[in-house]
Structures are given as C-alpha cells and as structure tokens.
Amino acid sequence: MLTSSPVQMAEIRFMPGRAGEQRFPAPNAATQCATCPQRAHCLPGELEPRLVRRLDELHFARRRVRAGQKVFHHGDRFAFLYAVRSGTFKASLAAPDGRELVTGFHLPGELLGLDALAAGRHASTASALEDGEVCAIPYRQLMEEVGAGGASVYHGLSRMLSREIVREHHLMLLLGGMNAEERLAAFLMNVSQRMQVRGYSSTEFNLRMSRAEIGSLLGLTVETVSRALSAFQRQGLLRVDRRHISAMDVQRLRQEYAATVQ
Amino acid sequence: MLTSSPVQMAEIRFMPGRAGEQRFPAPNAATQCATCPQRAHCLPGELEPRLVRRLDELHFARRRVRAGQKVFHHGDRFAFLYAVRSGTFKASLAAPDGRELVTGFHLPGELLGLDALAAGRHASTASALEDGEVCAIPYRQLMEEVGAGGASVYHGLSRMLSREIVREHHLMLLLGGMNAEERLAAFLMNVSQRMQVRGYSSTEFNLRMSRAEIGSLLGLTVETVSRALSAFQRQGLLRVDRRHISAMDVQRLRQEYAATVQ
DNA sequence: CGTAAGATTGAATTAATTCAAGCTCCGTGG
DNA sequence: CCACGGAGCTTGAATTAATTCAATCTTACG
Numbered sequence: 293m294l295t296s297s298p299v300q301m302a303e304i305r306f307m308p309g310r311a312g313e314q315r316f317p318a319p320n321a322a323t324q325c326a327t328c329p330q331r332a333h334c335l336p337g338e339l340e341p342r343l344v345r346r347l348d349e350l351h352f353a354r355r356r357v358r359a360g361q362k363v364f365h366h367g368d369r370f371a372f373l374y375a376v377r378s379g380t381f382k383a384s385l386a387a388p389d390g391r392e393l394v395t396g397f398h399l400p401g402e403l404l405g406l407d408a409l410a411a412g413r414h415a416s417t418a419s420a421l422e423d424g425e426v427c428a429i430p431y432r433q434l435m436e437e438v439g440a441g442g443a444s445v446y447h448g449l450s451r452m453l454s455r456e457i458v459r460e461h462h463l464m465l466l467l468g469g470m471n472a473e474e475r476l477a478a479f480l481m482n483v484s485q486r487m488q489v490r491g492y493s494s495t496e497f498n499l500r501m502s503r504a505e506i507g508s509l510l511g512l513t514v515e516t517v518s519r520a521l522s523a524f525q526r527q528g529l530l531r532v533d534r535r536h537i538s539a540m541d542v543q544r545l546r547q548e549y550a551a552t553v554q
Numbered sequence: 555m556l557t558s559s560p561v562q563m564a565e566i567r568f569m570p571g572r573a574g575e576q577r578f579p580a581p582n583a584a585t586q587c588a589t590c591p592q593r594a595h596c597l598p599g600e601l602e603p604r605l606v607r608r609l610d611e612l613h614f615a616r617r618r619v620r621a622g623q624k625v626f627h628h629g630d631r632f633a634f635l636y637a638v639r640s641g642t643f644k645a646s647l648a649a650p651d652g653r654e655l656v657t658g659f660h661l662p663g664e665l666l667g668l669d670a671l672a673a674g675r676h677a678s679t680a681s682a683l684e685d686g687e688v689c690a691i692p693y694r695q696l697m698e699e700v701g702a703g704g705a706s707v708y709h710g711l712s713r714m715l716s717r718e719i720v721r722e723h724h725l726m727l728l729l730g731g732m733n734a735e736e737r738l739a740a741f742l743m744n745v746s747q748r749m750q751v752r753g754y755s756s757t758e759f760n761l762r763m764s765r766a767e768i769g770s771l772l773g774l775t776v777e778t779v780s781r782a783l784s785a786f787q788r789q790g791l792l793r794v795d796r797r798h799i800s801a802m803d804v805q806r807l808r809q810e811y812a813a814t815v816q
Numbered sequence: 817c818g819t820a821a822g823a824t825t826g827a828a829t830t831a832a833t834t835c836a837a838g839c840t841c842c843g844t845g846g
Numbered sequence: 847c848c849a850c851g852g853a854g855c856t857t858g859a860a861t862t863a864a865t866t867c868a869a870t871c872t873t874a875c876g
Contacts, residue, residue: 454671
C-alpha cells in the first residue's frame with residue numbers, strides 16, 4: 293500500500309549493482325520471475341521452481357505506469373492479469389451515483405484484475421498512486437500453460453483468487469461491524485503487516501493514498517479519517533506527519549481496537 | 555437466498571414424477587450433474603457437455619443438511635467444495651468479538667467454500683437456513699481432472715471464484731456508500747433477480763433468513779432492517795407478511811433507491 | 817395453551833456526517 | 847526568490863441517520 297520511501301523501493305528493485313539488497317544479481321534480472329524480488333509474494337511464490345522457469349518463457353511484458361494513470365478501466369476487455377512489480381495501486385468501482393468507491397490498495401507482488409475472469413471484462417478500474425511498474429500476464433497463454441500440464445499454475449492462480457475473497461471478507465467484516473477508529477486501526481495494522489512481509493518497517497511507512505481514498509475504502513468521510521488519525525496521535529499510538537506514519541505501536545493499537553487484520 | 559415456497563422448491567427438485575417441471579425426468583436423475591435442474595447456474599454451466607459427463611464420473615456425494623446444521627466450520631480442513639443443490643445457505647465469519655458476521659446467502663447452483671483454497675482450511679462457516687442438500691465436490695479429484703487435460707474445468711472454477719469476488723465488490727459498495735434503505739433495497743433486488751434466474755417469481759418470494767441475519771449482511775441492526783421494511787410497505791413498494799415478500803415493485807424500488815444489483 | 821424467539825415500534829442517545837472555516841504544504845509563475 | 851493559489855488536510859459546530867434501550871406484539875412450536 294505504501295513504502296517507507298519511494299526512492300528506497302526503486303533502488304531495491306531496479307539497481308542490480310547494489311549487491312546485498314538483491315539476492316540474484318543476474319545481469320538481466322528484472323525481466324524474469326525467477327529473479328524478481330517480489331516472486332515470493334507473487335504468483336511464482338505458489339509454484340515449483342520448474343514451473344517458474346516455464347512461466348518465464350512467456351516473457352511477461354513490463355509496463356511503466358505513471359502516478360494517476362490507469363492500468364485498466366472497468367468495462368475494458370480482459371486479456372491480461374497484472375502483477376504489481378513496484379509502486380502502489382488502487383482498485384476502484386464506479387458507484388451508481390458516479391462516486392468512486394475504492395475496493396483495495398495493492399502492493400508489489402499482488403495481482404490486479406482478478407474480478408475480470410467472471411465476465412471477460414474488467415469489473416473494476418486500477419490506477420497507480422505513484423509511479424510504478426506492472427507485469428502484464430497474458431491470461432490466454434497462461435491457460436495454455438495449464439493445458440500443457442502445468443496444472444499447478446492453476447493451483448497458484450486459484451489460491452490467489454481465493455485469497456482475494458478472504459481479503460474482501462475481512463473488509464466486509466470491518467465495514468459491517470466496526471466503528472470509525474476500529475476501521476482505521478485495522479487498516480493501519482493491515483498496511484503495517486504487509487509492509488513487514490515485504491521487508492520494510494512495520495512501524496514507520498508512507499501512506500501513498502489520500503485521506504479521501506482511505507475513507508472510501510473504509511466507508512468513512514475524509515473528516516472522520518482525519519479525526520481518527522489525530523485521536524491515535526493524541527493517544528500516543530503513532531505519529532502522523534502528512535502521509536508519513538511513524539512510531540506506530542502495533543501492539544497497543546491491536547489491544548485497544550481488537551480487530552483482526554487480513 | 556430464498557424461495558417462493560419451500561414446498562414448491564422441494565417438489566421441483568425431488569419429485570421426478572412431476573413431468574413438465576423437470577426437464578430430464580431420467581430415473582436416477584438427481585445424482586448426475588448432466589440432469590440436475592441447477593446445472594445451468596452451477597459449475598457444469600461453465601463447461602462443455604463432454605466435460606460435464608466427465609464431472610459426473612466423479613460421482614459427487616450428496617449430503618442432506620437440516621435447517622441450522624453446518625456444512626463446514628471455519629478452521630475445518632478443506633477437502634470439498636459444496637454446491638448448493640436445494641435449500642438456502644448462509645456463509646458467515648466469526649468477528650473478533652465473537653459476533654457472527656454474515657457474508658452471504660447462497661441459493662441452489664452456488665458454490666460454498668471458495669475461500670478455503672487460499673489456506674487449505676475453511677475461512678468461513680456455512681450452515682443451512684432450511685432443510686436442503688449439497689453436492690460435495692472432492693477438490694483433489696477435481697484437480698486431477700484438470701491435470702488430465704480438463705483445463706476447462708479450471709476455467710469454470712476460476713470464473714466462479716472471480717464471480718464471488720465481483721459479488722463481494724458489490725456488497726462492499728453497498729456497505730461503504732449506501733444508507734439503510736438503499737442497502738435493503740439493493741438486497742431485495744438482488745434476491746429478486748436471483749429468484750428470477752432460477753425460474754421463480756421476482757416479485758413474490760420467501761425470505762429464509764431472520765431480520766438479524768439480513769442486518770448482519772448489510773451492516774445494520776435488526777431494528778433498522780425492520781423499520782426499512784415497514785417504510786417500503788408504507789410507500790407501497792411491497793407487502794411484507796413475516797418472511798414473505800409480495801407485490802414487490804422492482805422498477806420503482808430501483809428508481810427510488812438507485813442501487814446496482816449484483 | 818403457554819412460552820420463547822423473532823419482529824415491530826417508539827423514544828433517547830450517539831456516532832458519524834455535513835457544513836463551514838482555516839491551515840499547511842507544494843508547485844507554478846511573476 | 848518569493849508570492850500566490852489550490853489541493854489536501856484538520857478542526858469545530860450543527861445536524862442527522864442509525865443505534866441502543868425498552869416495551870409490546872406475533873407466531874411458531876412444544
């Protein structure tokens with residue numbers, strides 16, 4: 293959802309010269325799943341090494357996406373799934389009244405477009421909250437891979453689909469049964485945990501999205517989000533400086549707002 | 555979610571003698587997907603006839619589930635997906651504070667347990683709102699089918715997973731951005747539409763769940779659900795008699811509560 | 817027929833929204 | 847370089863929608 297620093301993140305991913313930060317400093321590293329720093333959290337993380345090599349033979353195209361640009365728009369014909377390679381992305385729906393409803397924020401390794409399989413058209417819109425890159429996975433080719441005996445590719449993908457369902461269950465739980473501060477606490481703990489998994493600090497990070505976008509995800513207004521953040525700061529649970537969160541006391545946050553995180 | 559009448563529903567499904575209501579009155583009809591009245595809305599609906607026959611060779615076990623009984627409980631080891639064959643089922647999560655949070659109601663043809671693929675354990679609990687039957691689909695065997703070249707089984711299943719994601723998107727949209735009456739209107743229109751797809755009346759049906767369960771799904775209290783229903787009745791949008799809804803004016807409901815339905 | 821669970825309705829309370837004002841930071845152009 | 851302007855954020859006060867509390871009613875079921 294957010295990175296402790298955009299510069300740092302870019303460095304880890306795109307400067308193969310920096311040994312120690314990248315485990316496989318192969319010359320052409322960045323274009324292959326096998327050597328992608330996100331592979332553990334991404335589709336290949338679900339596959340045996342043999343199949344990852346096969347996946348790489350598909351040569352996924354990488355696409356730069358500038359902040360604010362869309363990866364796909366709802367209604368677009370579905371041809372590719374997108375894996376976030378770097379940056380933070382926002383998935384959203386158009387509400388009947390025209391408003392935009394955020395359904396999730398996506399960090400490196402996560403897939404975009406899983407709701408498109410149902411109807412062959414994208415049901416949501418994905419856009420970049422900061423400059424980033426996605427890998428375009430041609431769905432048809434991926435399926436041919438399944439046909440050619442790579443049934444475990446299917447396993448990996450369906451597990452990611454299922455994971456998305458679980459993620460949304462948690463969001464529903466939050467929307468259906470928690471008050472404003474519990475929602476925000478759950479959100480922050482979720483971000484914290486996902487940052488940690490990716491090797492970043494769990495107590496200090498940058499929110500890449502606006503208060504309004506957080507509110508949209510959590511079913512709250514901007515003002516309520518802002519007030520809740522201020523309240524947390526007043527209680528000494530964290531420090532807020534614009535979009536930078538620091539000194540977050542995850543443990544106290546958890547016990548005071550007994551909320552499950554993804 | 556609900557049926558225009560339990561008796562009627564049972565008859566259609568389990569009395570092969572009643573010609574005209576059942577399109578394939580084969581002697582042993584009920585045990586085969588190929589002749590199941592729900593097949594169009596279920597997994598086989600996504601598959602070519604050849605594969606449906608193959609699916610049938612797996613001989614899914616049917617399981618009677620009495621009202622109130624569980625199909626599976628969250629935390630259970632995942633081995634089967636369940637297709638609703640008859641009856642109405644409720645999927646729910648245990649909230650951190652112990653309350654039960656309903657995540658959906660499931661009608662014949664819909665799958666239960668799709669959230670279990672992610673972790674190999676059921677993430678939710680499914681129980682029957684009335685006596686009914688489910689087909690237990692052994693997931694491992696289904697996967698072997700994919701391995702043996704039935705890649706379209708994969709397609710069908712992933713489309714159903716994706717559809718579940720879309721369904722939950724709509725629910726989130728509802729929870730995040732609508733007021734009480736809009737939520738209930740969206741819920742009723744959703745039920746109405748699903749009833750219609752299954753060949754029942756879209757303007758008259760029985761709700762199989764309590765007001766509390768509807769409230770849980772919609773993020774509202776029992777009282778609020780009750781008040782909203784009364785308001786609809788006062789406006790002449792429908793008639794309520796306990797759990798029976800009749801004379802529902804879908805069109806007016808839609809225009810007065812401009813809400814998208816699944 | 818009596819009881820308990822579910823549903824309805826009203827009144828009081830509260831959490832969150834809406835409305836409104838002002839602040840801060842950032843980029844742009846004078 | 848600094849001022850200007852706007853977007854995003856914060857804070858306060860008023861309003862409102864929904865919850866909570868409470869009482870009553872209905873009906874399904876033993």
